Amino acid sequence: MSESVGRGDELRIVEVKPLSGLRTCIIGLPDVGLVGLITANHLVNSLGLDEAGYLESKLLPPVIVVHNGEPKPPVRFFAQGGLAILTSEIPIPASVLSLLADEVLNWASAKGFELLVSVSGIAVPNRLEIDTPEVYGVASTEKARRILEDSKIPLLEEGFMVGPHAAILGESLKRKVDSIILLAQSHYQYPDPGAAASIINILNRLLSLNVEVKTLLEQAEEIRLKTREIMQRTYKAMQRMQKMQEQELPPMYV
Amino acid sequence: MWRRRRIIDEIEALEREIDRMFEEFLYGKPMWDPAVGCFEPLTHMEELEDKIIVTVDLPYVRREDIILDVTPDSLRIEARMERPIRYERWGTVQRRCEFKGFKKEVKLPSEVVPEASKAKFKHGYLIVELPKKATRHKIEVE
Numbered sequence: 096m097s098e099s100v101g102r103g104d105e106l107r108i109v110e111v112k113p114l115s116g117l118r119t120c121i122i123g124l125p126d127v128g129l130v131g132l133i134t135a136n137h138l139v140n141s142l143g144l145d146e147a148g149y150l151e152s153k154l155l156p157p158v159i160v161v162h163n164g165e166p167k168p169p170v171r172f173f174a175q176g177g178l179a180i181l182t183s184e185i186p187i188p189a190s191v192l193s194l195l196a197d198e199v200l201n202w203a204s205a206k207g208f209e210l211l212v213s214v215s216g217i218a219v220p221n222r223l224e225i226d227t228p229e230v231y232g233v234a235s236t237e238k239a240r241r242i243l244e245d246s247k248i249p250l251l252e253e254g255f256m257v258g259p260h261a262a263i264l265g266e267s268l269k270r271k272v273d274s275i276i277l278l279a280q281s282h283y284q285y286p287d288p289g290a291a292a293s294i295i296n297i298l299n300r301l302l303s304l305n306v307e308v309k310t311l312l313e314q315a316e317e318i319r320l321k322t323r324e325i326m327q328r329t330y331k332a333m334q335r336m337q338k339m340q341e342q343e344l345p346p347m348y349v
Numbered sequence: 350m351w352r353r354r355r356i357i358d359e360i361e362a363l364e365r366e367i368d369r370m371f372e373e374f375l376y377g378k379p380m381w382d383p384a385v386g387c388f389e390p391l392t393h394m395e396e397l398e399d400k401i402i403v404t405v406d407l408p409y410v411r412r413e414d415i416i417l418d419v420t421p422d423s424l425r426i427e428a429r430m431e432r433p434i435r436y437e438r439w440g441t442v443q444r445r446c447e448f449k450g451f452k453k454e455v456k457l458p459s460e461v462v463p464e465a466s467k468a469k470f471k472h473g474y475l476i477v478e479l480p481k482k483a484t485r486h487k488i489e490v491e
Contacts, residue, residue: 223471284393285406285474316408316473320434323391323406324380 106152106194108172108202114147117206118177119302122199122213124259125186125329128287129322130216130279131259133311134294135182141306144173144180150198154191160184178302179208184325186332187259196262200270210239211267211274212301213260214294216281217251228280228293235267235274243275246301251278255343257336275301284330286322288315386433387452390426396458398481403455405475409434410451412470417477419463424455424477460484 123135138144150170159166170183187195203211217231231251234240243250256264260276267274277297281290292308299306311318380389391406407415409430418425429450436446461479468477 223474223476285391319406319408319473320388323388326391327380 106150106154106191106198108148108198109151110148112145112147114174114179114206116177117174117179118209120172120179120181120199120203120208120211121298122181122211122259122263123215124181124183125325126258126260126333127216127218127283128279128281128285128290129326129329130281130287130290130294131214132182132184132325133286133288133291133318133322134214134298135180137291137295137308137311138298138304138306139173139180139182141310142175142178142304144175144178146171147174147179148172150181150183150195152191152194154194155188156185158185179206186325186329188332189336192259192262192336193266195259196266199263200266200272203272204270209273210242211263211272212298213263213274213276214298215258215260215276215278216283216287216290217254217278218283219280222280222282222287225280228287228290230277230279230293230297233264233276233278235264236271239273239275242273242301246297248277248297248301251276258333277301284326286319286326288312288318381446381448382452383446383448385452386447386449388448388450389453390428390451392426392453392455394455394458400481401457401459401461401479403475403477403479405451405453405477406473407451407470407475408473410470410473414450415468415470415475417466417468419461419466419477419479421460421463421482422457424457424479426451426453426455426475428452428475 121135121138123131125132148171149168151168155170158169160169161167169185170181170187172179172181174180181199199211219225222228230248232243232248233251233256234243240250256276264274264276277294279290279293281287288311292311295306295308295311298304381387393404395402403424405426407428409432410428411431414429414431416427427450430448434448438444457479460482462482466477466479468475
Protein backbone atom coordinates (compact mmCIF):
# COMPACT_ATOMS: atom_id res chain seq x y z
CA MET A 96 0.00 0.00 0.00
CA SER A 97 1.41 3.41 -0.90
CA GLU A 98 0.29 6.74 0.40
CA SER A 99 0.07 10.15 -1.14
CA VAL A 100 2.08 13.22 -0.30
CA GLY A 101 -0.76 14.63 1.86
CA ARG A 102 -0.41 16.70 5.02
CA GLY A 103 -0.57 13.66 7.22
CA ASP A 104 -2.78 13.73 10.26
CA GLU A 105 -5.74 15.81 9.13
CA LEU A 106 -6.65 14.29 5.81
CA ARG A 107 -4.86 12.14 3.26
CA ILE A 108 -5.46 10.09 0.16
CA VAL A 109 -4.38 6.48 0.54
CA GLU A 110 -3.67 4.39 -2.56
CA VAL A 111 -4.37 0.67 -2.35
CA LYS A 112 -2.76 -0.26 -5.65
CA PRO A 113 0.15 1.12 -7.63
CA LEU A 114 -0.96 3.90 -9.94
CA SER A 115 0.83 5.46 -12.86
CA GLY A 116 0.05 7.13 -16.16
CA LEU A 117 -2.99 8.97 -14.79
CA ARG A 118 -4.01 11.96 -16.89
CA THR A 119 -7.55 12.98 -15.92
CA CYS A 120 -9.35 12.96 -12.58
CA ILE A 121 -13.12 13.27 -12.44
CA ILE A 122 -14.48 14.39 -9.07
CA GLY A 123 -18.14 13.62 -8.40
CA LEU A 124 -19.19 14.29 -4.80
CA PRO A 125 -22.68 14.54 -3.24
CA ASP A 126 -24.10 17.99 -4.00
CA VAL A 127 -27.05 19.54 -5.88
CA GLY A 128 -29.33 16.76 -7.22
CA LEU A 129 -26.58 14.22 -6.41
CA VAL A 130 -25.44 14.84 -10.00
CA GLY A 131 -21.76 14.29 -9.18
CA LEU A 132 -22.40 11.10 -7.24
CA ILE A 133 -24.73 9.58 -9.85
CA THR A 134 -22.35 10.52 -12.69
CA ALA A 135 -19.34 9.02 -10.89
CA ASN A 136 -21.22 5.80 -10.07
CA HIS A 137 -22.36 5.30 -13.64
CA LEU A 138 -18.89 5.97 -15.04
CA VAL A 139 -17.21 3.59 -12.58
CA ASN A 140 -19.70 0.81 -13.39
CA SER A 141 -19.76 1.37 -17.16
CA LEU A 142 -16.00 1.69 -17.57
CA GLY A 143 -15.25 -1.08 -15.04
CA LEU A 144 -12.82 1.06 -13.06
CA ASP A 145 -10.99 -0.65 -10.19
CA GLU A 146 -11.07 0.59 -6.64
CA ALA A 147 -7.71 2.27 -6.21
CA GLY A 148 -7.78 4.10 -2.89
CA TYR A 149 -9.64 6.12 -0.33
CA LEU A 150 -9.67 9.29 1.69
CA GLU A 151 -8.68 9.02 5.32
CA SER A 152 -9.49 11.72 7.82
CA LYS A 153 -10.45 12.06 11.45
CA LEU A 154 -12.46 15.12 10.40
CA LEU A 155 -14.94 12.99 8.43
CA PRO A 156 -17.91 11.42 10.26
CA PRO A 157 -17.09 7.96 11.67
CA VAL A 158 -18.77 6.08 8.82
CA ILE A 159 -17.87 2.79 7.15
CA VAL A 160 -19.98 1.42 4.31
CA VAL A 161 -20.39 -2.31 3.77
CA HIS A 162 -20.66 -3.66 0.22
CA ASN A 163 -21.08 -7.43 -0.29
CA GLY A 164 -19.92 -8.02 3.26
CA GLU A 165 -16.78 -5.93 2.80
CA PRO A 166 -16.29 -2.78 4.92
CA LYS A 167 -15.02 0.26 3.02
CA PRO A 168 -14.31 3.93 3.70
CA PRO A 169 -17.08 6.11 2.25
CA VAL A 170 -14.84 8.44 0.19
CA ARG A 171 -12.99 6.38 -2.42
CA PHE A 172 -11.38 6.70 -5.77
CA PHE A 173 -11.33 4.36 -8.73
CA ALA A 174 -8.85 4.22 -11.58
CA GLN A 175 -7.92 2.52 -14.80
CA GLY A 176 -5.65 3.58 -17.64
CA GLY A 177 -5.31 7.35 -17.57
CA LEU A 178 -8.58 8.01 -15.73
CA ALA A 179 -9.31 8.31 -11.99
CA ILE A 180 -12.69 9.05 -10.41
CA LEU A 181 -13.11 10.36 -6.86
CA THR A 182 -16.52 9.94 -5.26
CA SER A 183 -18.17 9.69 -1.86
CA GLU A 184 -21.11 7.88 -0.30
CA ILE A 185 -21.51 10.58 2.35
CA PRO A 186 -21.83 14.36 1.99
CA ILE A 187 -18.50 16.04 2.72
CA PRO A 188 -18.88 18.42 5.68
CA ALA A 189 -18.27 22.08 4.79
CA SER A 190 -15.49 22.28 7.38
CA VAL A 191 -13.47 19.63 5.52
CA LEU A 192 -13.86 20.97 1.97
CA SER A 193 -10.78 23.20 1.85
CA LEU A 194 -8.58 20.45 3.31
CA LEU A 195 -10.04 18.01 0.79
CA ALA A 196 -9.33 20.39 -2.10
CA ASP A 197 -5.81 20.93 -0.82
CA GLU A 198 -5.13 17.19 -0.61
CA VAL A 199 -6.71 16.42 -4.01
CA LEU A 200 -4.49 19.08 -5.59
CA ASN A 201 -1.39 17.71 -3.78
CA TRP A 202 -2.23 14.23 -4.99
CA ALA A 203 -2.98 15.44 -8.52
CA SER A 204 0.38 17.19 -8.64
CA ALA A 205 2.24 14.13 -7.32
CA LYS A 206 0.52 11.85 -9.85
CA GLY A 207 0.97 14.25 -12.76
CA PHE A 208 -2.70 14.68 -13.69
CA GLU A 209 -3.15 16.93 -16.71
CA LEU A 210 -6.77 17.89 -16.03
CA LEU A 211 -9.22 17.85 -13.12
CA VAL A 212 -12.92 17.72 -13.97
CA SER A 213 -15.43 18.35 -11.17
CA VAL A 214 -19.01 17.44 -12.03
CA SER A 215 -22.12 18.69 -10.27
CA GLY A 216 -25.53 20.25 -10.74
CA ILE A 217 -26.79 23.80 -10.89
CA ALA A 218 -30.31 24.10 -9.51
CA VAL A 219 -32.95 25.53 -11.83
CA PRO A 220 -36.50 26.19 -10.58
CA ASN A 221 -38.11 25.02 -13.85
CA ARG A 222 -36.29 21.67 -14.00
CA LEU A 223 -39.58 19.80 -14.56
CA GLU A 224 -40.07 21.70 -17.82
CA ILE A 225 -36.61 20.73 -19.14
CA ASP A 226 -36.28 17.43 -21.03
CA THR A 227 -32.53 17.51 -21.65
CA PRO A 228 -30.61 19.60 -19.12
CA GLU A 229 -27.95 21.97 -20.44
CA VAL A 230 -24.40 21.69 -19.15
CA TYR A 231 -22.26 24.75 -18.38
CA GLY A 232 -18.54 24.90 -17.78
CA VAL A 233 -16.15 26.93 -15.68
CA ALA A 234 -12.37 26.76 -16.14
CA SER A 235 -9.46 27.69 -13.88
CA THR A 236 -6.90 28.56 -16.61
CA GLU A 237 -6.79 29.80 -20.20
CA LYS A 238 -5.82 26.31 -21.34
CA ALA A 239 -8.78 24.73 -19.50
CA ARG A 240 -11.07 27.40 -20.94
CA ARG A 241 -9.91 26.54 -24.45
CA ILE A 242 -10.69 22.87 -23.73
CA LEU A 243 -14.27 23.90 -22.91
CA GLU A 244 -14.54 26.10 -25.99
CA ASP A 245 -13.12 23.39 -28.28
CA SER A 246 -15.79 21.00 -26.98
CA LYS A 247 -18.45 23.70 -27.49
CA ILE A 248 -19.44 23.70 -23.82
CA PRO A 249 -21.11 27.02 -22.92
CA LEU A 250 -19.45 28.93 -20.10
CA LEU A 251 -21.26 29.83 -16.91
CA GLU A 252 -21.13 33.59 -17.34
CA GLU A 253 -22.28 34.88 -13.95
CA GLY A 254 -23.03 33.40 -10.57
CA PHE A 255 -21.79 32.02 -7.28
CA MET A 256 -20.50 28.50 -6.75
CA VAL A 257 -20.59 26.88 -3.34
CA GLY A 258 -19.49 23.40 -2.35
CA PRO A 259 -16.90 20.74 -3.17
CA HIS A 260 -16.36 21.84 -6.79
CA ALA A 261 -15.94 25.47 -5.69
CA ALA A 262 -13.25 24.41 -3.19
CA ILE A 263 -11.40 22.39 -5.88
CA LEU A 264 -11.65 25.28 -8.35
CA GLY A 265 -10.43 27.78 -5.76
CA GLU A 266 -7.36 25.68 -5.01
CA SER A 267 -6.77 25.12 -8.76
CA LEU A 268 -6.87 28.88 -9.36
CA LYS A 269 -4.33 29.41 -6.60
CA ARG A 270 -1.94 26.80 -8.00
CA LYS A 271 -2.68 27.51 -11.70
CA VAL A 272 -3.73 23.90 -12.26
CA ASP A 273 -5.93 23.08 -15.30
CA SER A 274 -9.30 22.38 -13.79
CA ILE A 275 -12.83 22.35 -15.18
CA ILE A 276 -16.24 22.32 -13.54
CA LEU A 277 -19.21 20.92 -15.43
CA LEU A 278 -22.61 21.90 -14.05
CA ALA A 279 -25.84 20.40 -15.39
CA GLN A 280 -29.24 22.04 -14.90
CA SER A 281 -30.72 20.02 -12.09
CA HIS A 282 -33.25 19.59 -9.31
CA TYR A 283 -31.90 21.08 -6.10
CA GLN A 284 -33.09 18.61 -3.49
CA TYR A 285 -34.10 15.57 -5.57
CA PRO A 286 -31.67 13.05 -7.10
CA ASP A 287 -31.41 13.87 -10.79
CA PRO A 288 -30.22 11.01 -13.06
CA GLY A 289 -31.28 13.02 -16.14
CA ALA A 290 -28.81 15.77 -15.24
CA ALA A 291 -26.09 13.13 -14.71
CA ALA A 292 -26.85 11.75 -18.19
CA SER A 293 -26.29 15.23 -19.67
CA ILE A 294 -22.92 15.46 -17.89
CA ILE A 295 -21.88 12.03 -19.18
CA ASN A 296 -22.76 13.01 -22.76
CA ILE A 297 -20.48 16.04 -22.38
CA LEU A 298 -17.69 13.95 -20.80
CA ASN A 299 -17.90 11.57 -23.76
CA ARG A 300 -17.13 14.54 -26.02
CA LEU A 301 -14.58 16.17 -23.74
CA LEU A 302 -12.54 13.07 -22.81
CA SER A 303 -13.31 10.83 -25.82
CA LEU A 304 -15.15 8.34 -23.62
CA ASN A 305 -17.88 6.12 -24.96
CA VAL A 306 -20.26 5.68 -22.05
CA GLU A 307 -23.92 5.08 -22.87
CA VAL A 308 -26.61 6.77 -20.79
CA LYS A 309 -29.57 4.61 -21.86
CA THR A 310 -29.30 2.28 -18.86
CA LEU A 311 -28.81 5.24 -16.53
CA LEU A 312 -32.05 6.80 -17.76
CA GLU A 313 -33.84 3.42 -17.59
CA GLN A 314 -32.71 3.06 -13.97
CA ALA A 315 -33.72 6.64 -13.09
CA GLU A 316 -36.64 5.66 -10.83
CA GLU A 317 -34.56 3.04 -9.02
CA ILE A 318 -31.76 5.57 -8.48
CA ARG A 319 -34.23 8.17 -7.17
CA LEU A 320 -35.60 5.61 -4.73
CA LYS A 321 -32.23 4.31 -3.51
CA THR A 322 -30.59 7.68 -3.05
CA ARG A 323 -33.35 9.37 -1.02
CA GLU A 324 -31.45 9.19 2.25
CA ILE A 325 -28.11 10.46 0.98
CA MET A 326 -30.01 13.20 -0.86
CA GLN A 327 -31.66 14.18 2.43
CA ARG A 328 -28.30 14.28 4.22
CA THR A 329 -26.72 16.19 1.37
CA TYR A 330 -29.57 18.70 1.45
CA LYS A 331 -28.86 19.36 5.15
CA ALA A 332 -25.14 19.69 4.41
CA MET A 333 -25.89 22.13 1.57
CA GLN A 334 -28.02 24.24 3.90
CA ARG A 335 -25.12 24.43 6.34
CA MET A 336 -22.70 25.60 3.63
CA GLN A 337 -25.15 28.32 2.47
CA LYS A 338 -25.62 26.64 -0.88
CA MET A 339 -28.62 28.82 -1.64
CA GLN A 340 -26.14 31.61 -2.36
CA GLU A 341 -25.76 29.95 -5.78
CA GLN A 342 -29.23 31.28 -6.58
CA GLU A 343 -28.05 34.87 -6.10
CA LEU A 344 -26.40 37.32 -8.47
CA PRO A 345 -22.87 38.46 -7.68
CA PRO A 346 -22.96 42.09 -6.54
CA MET A 347 -19.90 43.40 -8.45
CA TYR A 348 -19.97 44.77 -11.97
CA VAL A 349 -16.59 43.64 -13.28
CA MET B 350 -58.56 41.35 21.07
CA TRP B 351 -55.90 42.21 18.49
CA ARG B 352 -53.16 41.85 21.09
CA ARG B 353 -54.48 38.44 22.18
CA ARG B 354 -54.51 37.31 18.53
CA ARG B 355 -50.91 38.45 18.12
CA ILE B 356 -49.79 36.53 21.23
CA ILE B 357 -51.55 33.39 19.96
CA ASP B 358 -49.85 33.83 16.55
CA GLU B 359 -46.48 34.15 18.23
CA ILE B 360 -47.08 31.08 20.38
CA GLU B 361 -48.09 29.12 17.28
CA ALA B 362 -44.96 30.30 15.45
CA LEU B 363 -42.87 29.19 18.43
CA GLU B 364 -44.62 25.80 18.43
CA ARG B 365 -43.82 25.39 14.72
CA GLU B 366 -40.19 26.27 15.35
CA ILE B 367 -40.00 23.73 18.18
CA ASP B 368 -41.59 21.12 15.86
CA ARG B 369 -39.04 21.97 13.19
CA MET B 370 -36.12 21.70 15.64
CA PHE B 371 -37.52 18.44 16.95
CA GLU B 372 -37.72 17.08 13.39
CA GLU B 373 -34.16 18.24 12.84
CA PHE B 374 -33.15 16.39 15.99
CA LEU B 375 -34.95 13.28 14.78
CA TYR B 376 -33.44 13.69 11.34
CA GLY B 377 -31.43 10.51 11.82
CA LYS B 378 -34.64 8.45 11.75
CA PRO B 379 -34.92 6.08 8.78
CA MET B 380 -36.97 7.17 5.78
CA TRP B 381 -38.70 3.79 5.65
CA ASP B 382 -40.96 1.68 7.81
CA PRO B 383 -40.86 -2.06 7.13
CA ALA B 384 -43.76 -2.64 9.54
CA VAL B 385 -46.17 -0.92 7.15
CA GLY B 386 -44.09 -1.42 3.99
CA CYS B 387 -43.76 2.29 3.25
CA PHE B 388 -41.00 4.67 2.27
CA GLU B 389 -40.96 8.31 3.29
CA PRO B 390 -40.66 10.37 0.10
CA LEU B 391 -38.32 13.32 -0.39
CA THR B 392 -40.44 16.43 0.09
CA HIS B 393 -39.85 20.12 -0.33
CA MET B 394 -42.06 22.95 0.90
CA GLU B 395 -41.96 26.54 -0.29
CA GLU B 396 -43.99 29.24 1.42
CA LEU B 397 -45.00 32.18 -0.76
CA GLU B 398 -47.03 35.24 0.22
CA ASP B 399 -50.34 33.77 -0.92
CA LYS B 400 -49.75 30.03 -1.08
CA ILE B 401 -47.67 27.07 0.01
CA ILE B 402 -46.18 24.78 -2.64
CA VAL B 403 -45.25 21.24 -1.66
CA THR B 404 -43.34 19.05 -4.12
CA VAL B 405 -42.80 15.34 -3.59
CA ASP B 406 -40.50 12.90 -5.42
CA LEU B 407 -42.55 9.75 -6.11
CA PRO B 408 -40.66 7.24 -8.28
CA TYR B 409 -42.57 4.12 -9.43
CA VAL B 410 -45.89 5.87 -8.79
CA ARG B 411 -48.78 6.54 -11.20
CA ARG B 412 -51.03 9.56 -10.91
CA GLU B 413 -54.14 7.49 -10.16
CA ASP B 414 -52.46 5.81 -7.17
CA ILE B 415 -51.90 9.00 -5.18
CA ILE B 416 -54.21 9.95 -2.32
CA LEU B 417 -53.99 13.46 -0.89
CA ASP B 418 -55.70 14.57 2.27
CA VAL B 419 -55.56 18.27 3.11
CA THR B 420 -56.62 19.98 6.32
CA PRO B 421 -56.10 23.68 7.11
CA ASP B 422 -52.74 22.90 8.71
CA SER B 423 -51.52 19.62 7.18
CA LEU B 424 -51.10 17.65 3.97
CA ARG B 425 -51.09 13.86 4.03
CA ILE B 426 -49.68 12.01 1.02
CA GLU B 427 -50.17 8.32 0.37
CA ALA B 428 -49.01 6.74 -2.88
CA ARG B 429 -48.90 3.13 -4.00
CA MET B 430 -46.00 2.07 -6.24
CA GLU B 431 -46.84 0.30 -9.49
CA ARG B 432 -45.14 -2.81 -8.11
CA PRO B 433 -43.82 -3.73 -4.66
CA ILE B 434 -40.07 -3.28 -4.21
CA ARG B 435 -38.45 -6.24 -2.46
CA TYR B 436 -35.06 -6.31 -0.78
CA GLU B 437 -33.60 -9.63 0.34
CA ARG B 438 -31.45 -8.04 3.05
CA TRP B 439 -32.62 -4.54 3.84
CA GLY B 440 -30.24 -2.14 5.56
CA THR B 441 -29.57 -2.56 9.23
CA VAL B 442 -32.42 -5.01 9.84
CA GLN B 443 -30.75 -7.43 7.40
CA ARG B 444 -33.94 -9.23 6.57
CA ARG B 445 -36.30 -9.45 3.66
CA CYS B 446 -38.42 -6.33 3.30
CA GLU B 447 -41.13 -5.38 0.89
CA PHE B 448 -42.27 -1.82 0.27
CA LYS B 449 -45.55 -1.02 -1.41
CA GLY B 450 -45.59 2.75 -1.45
CA PHE B 451 -44.92 6.11 0.14
CA LYS B 452 -46.48 7.85 3.10
CA LYS B 453 -45.83 11.30 4.53
CA GLU B 454 -47.64 13.92 6.57
CA VAL B 455 -46.47 17.49 6.09
CA LYS B 456 -47.25 20.10 8.75
CA LEU B 457 -48.03 23.38 7.02
CA PRO B 458 -46.53 26.64 8.32
CA SER B 459 -49.73 28.69 7.71
CA GLU B 460 -53.43 27.92 7.49
CA VAL B 461 -54.60 26.99 3.99
CA VAL B 462 -57.93 26.54 2.24
CA PRO B 463 -58.20 22.78 1.55
CA GLU B 464 -61.09 23.12 -0.95
CA ALA B 465 -59.07 25.51 -3.14
CA SER B 466 -55.93 23.35 -3.26
CA LYS B 467 -54.65 21.96 -6.56
CA ALA B 468 -52.27 19.13 -7.43
CA LYS B 469 -50.49 17.92 -10.54
CA PHE B 470 -48.16 15.02 -11.24
CA LYS B 471 -45.38 15.26 -13.80
CA HIS B 472 -42.48 12.87 -14.56
CA GLY B 473 -42.93 11.23 -11.16
CA TYR B 474 -43.03 14.51 -9.17
CA LEU B 475 -46.13 15.66 -7.33
CA ILE B 476 -46.72 19.39 -7.01
CA VAL B 477 -49.43 20.55 -4.58
CA GLU B 478 -50.46 24.20 -4.40
CA LEU B 479 -52.27 25.18 -1.23
CA PRO B 480 -53.70 28.74 -1.16
CA LYS B 481 -53.29 30.41 2.21
CA LYS B 482 -56.33 31.47 4.16
CA ALA B 483 -56.53 35.23 3.60
CA THR B 484 -55.50 37.03 6.76
CA ARG B 485 -54.26 40.17 5.03
CA HIS B 486 -55.98 42.75 2.94
CA LYS B 487 -54.69 45.68 0.91
CA ILE B 488 -55.42 49.24 1.99
CA GLU B 489 -55.22 52.32 -0.13
CA VAL B 490 -52.76 55.06 0.69
CA GLU B 491 -54.52 58.44 0.72
